[in-house]
Amino acid sequence: MRTLKRIGKILLAILVLLVIGIGIFIYTLKPDYTGEQELVHLEKEVSVYYDNYGIPHIYGANEKDAFRVLGYVHAQDRLWQMELLRRIASGGLSEVFGKDLVGTDKFFLSLGIADASKITVANVDEENEGVVLAKAYLDGINQFIAEGPTPIEFYLTGIEKEEFVLEDVYNTIGYMAFSFAMAHKTDPLLTTINSKLGPDYLKDLHIESDVTTEWIKNYNPTQNDSIQNNLTTAVNKALGVLNVPLFEGSNSWVIAPEKTKNGKVILANDPHIGFAQPSVWFEAHIETPNYSKYGYHIAGIPFPMLGHNRKLAYGVTMFENDDVDFYYEQNNPDNADQYLSSNGYVDYEIINKTIKVKDSKDIEFTYKKSVHGPILNGIADQIQGDRPIAMSWIYTQMDNKVIDALFGLSHANNLNEFKTALPNIHAPGLNIMYGDAEGNVAWFATAQLYNIPDSINTKLIYEVGEGLPLQKELLSFSENPQAINPSNHYVYSANNQPDSIAGMLYPGYYLPENRAKRIVNLLAPKNDWDKESASEMITDVTSSVEPTIIADLAKFIDINLLTETGLKVIDSLKMWNGNYNLQSVEATVYNRWIYYYLKNTFKDELGEELFTQFLSTHFMKRLIAPLSRNESSVWWDDVSTTDVKENMQDIVNKSFTEAIKSLENDFGKNRESWEWKNVHTIEHSHPIGQIAALRSFFNVGPYPIEGSREVINNLGFSYDETGLYKTSSGPSTRRIVDFSDIENSISILPTGQSGNPFSSHYKDQAEMFVNGEFRKMMMNKDEVMESSESVLLFKPFEN
Known part of the structure; x- marks a missing residue:
């Protein structure tokens, strides 16, 4: 008995020492403040x-x-x-x-x-x-x-x-x-649709500029007033597992003194980036x-x-311009290491690389490079077929002066000095938003743009001998979209289409007008903006477009096909103002309906894999509104049925019925359980947090959260069969800089300042962010x- 007690005391002492040791070890890992x-x-x-x-x-x-x-x-x-x-x-x-x-x-x-x-x-x-x-x-x-x-x-x-x-x-x-390059998700997919289904199917996808939507207007005071699939599926999947940030979109607006309560500039900015911890x-x-x-x-x-600082402020959104192109190459039939050029067959450049692999031998791999860029076959697993595809990216083709640009922007003292630094950003394409204490407001689309003839479609893979020339006709920075002190007394960007550039429209992967329209509708009539009203606007969760989409689709609903629940739901949807608060049932129903609407429209032609890729593109978001008004679209017919030709009314009714049925299966017939808070959540994932036992320690969340895709409080998510909308991207910070009270400007981070899980600042802003709250950005030394x-x-x- 004494022996057992002695052993127990020894084990207890060891356990205490172990706990103390772990505590000391953890303490040593904390940041030293x-x-x-x-x-x-x-x-x-x-x-x-x-x-x-x-x-x-x-x-x-x-x-x-x-x-x-x-x-x-x-x-x-x-x-x-x-x-x-x-x-x-x-x-x-x-x-x-x-x-x-x-x-x-x-x-x-x-x-x-x-x-x-x-x-x-x-x-x-x-x-x-x-x-x-x-x-x-x-x-x-x-x-x-x-x-x-x-x-x-x-x-x-x-x-x-x-x-x-x-x-x-x-x-x-x-x-x-690279994380800005929407071309990797879009161009190969559109090329496949064009070659597999034909140009009529491409036409109805609304991939070109739409002159009827809300555009960012230029203003310069010097003027009068199955060939291949998605190239990055595997890459995005891998980076998603790692939870490293990818740029997605952004909002920003800068309000001139004429429209503010205190007669000073106010800048608002919330860059949209993939959430991570x-x-x-x-x-x-x-x-x-x-x-x-x-x-x-x-x-x-x-x-x-x-x-x-006290002189000026700046922020960014994504320009979404097209700076990546893809080219088919033609191999020499007698020598796979050669391809056809304007001078006949020439050798590919052969690149050898070594990759170190954890718990394994190094891997040697080789890839080919043409005059256009690397050949992606054999590198990107999604490239199928024998036709070589080369990628041309302007970022790696020009002198890199981004450090000079960031140094210049951060050290500028006025608008002229600030503007001088901007041409040094050749890629990625950014909208740089500017405001200062002198009352100036400005917006500049920064990227090295080049002339693209109307005859060239940059959103398709170029055939051999076609496409843009190797020596591009570069445009001067003065021809970039921009506005300085416009007559409407504000500038803004929501990744939407900018106005013409020297008589031409620059192709890109612009997001739909939803956020832009809401921003303009809020900014234009109000002339007494202050920090408080700007902070309310940056957390706004109302869609300016989706009630109109519902009105267009509801015209095709056959009420004779609806259950009692369906009748009540369609009536409430018709009255919905597009608000995505936590209690909204209509928000949940709308997104279920749109998912089935897209699925029943496109999946039969595209198949499972291409449909999934289609859901990840910007043009998918752009086409929802115009498609809801297009009764004659070639996409309405379900090609999997041979005995009948479906029309828009068939697809709309089928989709609505399936949406209601799926919600009843998931949550029951009590519509209160369909509230947005039950399906829309946010969790900030750490790479180590994918290990289940460590998830609660490294990850932050999940929390129910207001907002949605393409409202000002833009919280991105994917559509899939689950009907759950796990937020993957959104405001990486929300900032309001008010030059009437610069030392009390406000901001927030999604989780916390520190990336160290042992720091008290690892997640101390997370709930504030979810609740739409802010904290002060202090600058007064005292x-x-x-x-x-x-x-x-x-x-x-x-x-």
Whole structure:
């Protein structure tokens, strides 16, 4: 008995020691927000005051010191995110996650982002101010890597920390540029539809510009007033598992003094990006004698993409221009390593790459490259058939000056200086939104645009010898869509079609007018905007288009075919104002109906795989409204039935009946259980959170949430058979910058500032975000110091 007691005491002591050890270990992994830290190369002391939400307010004597400290504090909250983002473009995911990511690594290596980064860095001007500050930022990251605690994800995946170099910055920028490329989802699919079904089917998809929708208007004060499937299915699937951010859309508007209550500019911006944990933006406020900025940083990139100070503010949305083209190549029948060019058959360039794979041998792979770009056959598994397809992407074909652009934007003091930096952004295409303390408002579509003849359809794969020439006719930046101080006293962007460019329309993958129409309808009549009303607008959940779609479809409903429930539902739908609050039953019914409407219209011709890809495109969203008015569309007939030719009324009634039946099967006949809150949720997923046992620790949510696709509070989701709408993308931040009270401007992040799950700021904004709340973006030093919960002092390293 004594022996058993002794053993019990020993086991208890071991358990206590184990718990203490785990506690100590966890404590060492937390970010350090207080105390003192020595930094190599630091010239003078730098103070970092952390506010109540973990945002660092950095005060330094010079910019190099401040950016060096920025790198350190950014890394201690986001090093794992930095690691993932730099690995994507350079083909380094398999080394972390194993063989399942080999296909993704092959794809991104073949895009040439990493090769382009090497060339850019090899030719960089070491005296360039942006490069100097970028290297100081990297020094801070690398000192944290050398001396700071290792994030838990590195332990769980078994990878070693490695220093960051300038190439990593460009690789991360390259990945973010690729994530804008809707062409990868659209062009091959449309080519398949055209070749398989014919041009009549293509015509009814409304892929071209629609002059009847809400356009962004130009204004310049210098003027008078089955060949292949979706190329990225596997890539998107893999990145979805990893939960790394992809750019999706965005809203922004800037209101001139003439329309604000206090006579000062107000800027609103909410970039739409794939939700993940940690969220994409890291906020940091930097003050030096020559530089002041409250900025939003992407992991591993030194300069903010969004920012403001007391002089000016800027934000971004996606331009959605078409900067990717696909070409068929013709192989030499006697030599598969040659293809037909204007000079006869020439050799493909053969590229050899090596991929490191976790718990396995390195993989060697080879791909071919034509004058147009990499041949995707054999790289993207979705490329079927023998015809080689090459991809041409302007991002890798021009000198990369994005660092110069971001440096210039963040250091501009006025509109002219700001505008000077914009032509340095050749890709990705961005709408840059601007407002300043002097009362100027502006919008610039930034990208290197080029002349595209009307005879060329950029949304189809070009046949051999056709398409755009290798030497494109580049347009000057003055010909880009833009507006400066327009007469309506506001500018806006919701990824919708911009007005003509020097007499031509620039092709792109623009989103439907839904959000744009709502924005214009709210902005135009009101002339007393303030911070509070702007914050209400940015969380608006009412669709300006969907009640009209319902009215168009309801005309075809045969009430004799409806059950009692169906009759009540169609009556309530006709009265719906398009509001997506949590209690809305109509929102749930509408989306069920539209899913079956799309399924019954398109799936019979497209098949399962192509229909799924169709649901992920922007043009699917664009065609819902015009299709609801098109009784003669060739798509109405169900080709799987041979004895009857279906019409629009058949499809509309069948879809509505199926929607009601599916809701009754899922939730019962009590319509109160059909409320939007029961089907529309948000969960911010961490890559490690896909392991079930760790999900609750790493992931944030799920929460029921208001909003929907293509309302201002734009929360993206996919349609599928489940009828559940799990939000995958949406506002990556909501910002309201009010120049009448700049130090009380407001913002919010979807989860929290820190990517470290042991930090108290890992998810402290999540419920505020869901509830449409905001917090202050503090810039007043006295207020920052007074309210700061912790201070971290950085001192020069002493030998």
